[in-house]
Amino acid sequence: MREYLPKLLDHATIDKSKVIRGRINVNEAPRAVLLAVPGLDGALVEQIVTARGRAATLDDPSRRHTTWLLTEGLVDLPRMKDLMSYLTAAGDVYRAQFVAYFDAPGPSDRVEVVIDATWSPPRRVYWKSLRLLGRGYPLKFLGAAATDGETPASLATRHGTGPSRLP
Numbered sequence: 001m002r003e004y005l006p007k008l009l010d011h012a013t014i015d016k017s018k019v020i021r022g023r024i025n026v027n028e029a030p031r032a033v034l035l036a037v038p039g040l041d042g043a044l045v046e047q048i049v050t051a052r053g054r055a056a057t058l059d060d061p062s063r064r065h066t067t068w069l070l071t072e073g074l075v076d077l078p079r080m081k082d083l084m085s086y087l088t089a090a091g092d093v094y095r096a097q098f099v100a101y102f103d104a105p106g107p108s109d110r111v112e113v114v115i116d117a118t119w120s121p122p123r124r125v126y127w128k129s130l131r132l133l134g135r136g137y138p139l140k141f142l143g144a145a146a147t148d149g150e151t152p153a154s155l156a157t158r159h160g161t162g163p164s165r166l167p
Contacts, residue, residue: 023088092117108135
């Protein structure tokens with residue numbers, strides 16, 4: 001089941017809606033948010049958080065759908081059916097900050113945006129200027145004089161400052 005269920009769910013659905021709104025991302029939601037989901041008690045939330053900690057990346061096919069809770073034995077089928085209306089394993093809404101700057105001292109600009117990719121073409125649903133807060137990141141995170149073979153992306157990922165994917 002662990003191998004065929006993700007493949008099946010990549011190509012099949014029982015929901016006719018083009019967009020499914022308002023679900024919690026089981027792969028990224030904090031413990032406190034998971035505790036607010038009907039059907040998730042403290043013990044199960046701890047099991048989920050522990051399982052996420054030892055998981056592969058989100059690119060892992062076995063984690064693309066909420067059914068990993070079932071295939072890894074955290075829940076049984078009846079409970080999985082109940083939870084599916086509250087949970088998702090990914091989303092199509094992204095939050096990011098963009099920074100424009102000069103390497104030398106000079107002007108910079110920073111904005112925060114939220115992009116909703118559930119539409120075609122994707123649309124910007126939030127835009128906020130953060131110019132008054134300054135660059136917000138050291139130049140080494142932004143690509144200026146990256147050292148030791150690190151790239152801005154690897155620094156941002158390691159320090160949790162990269163763009164986030166929202167459920």
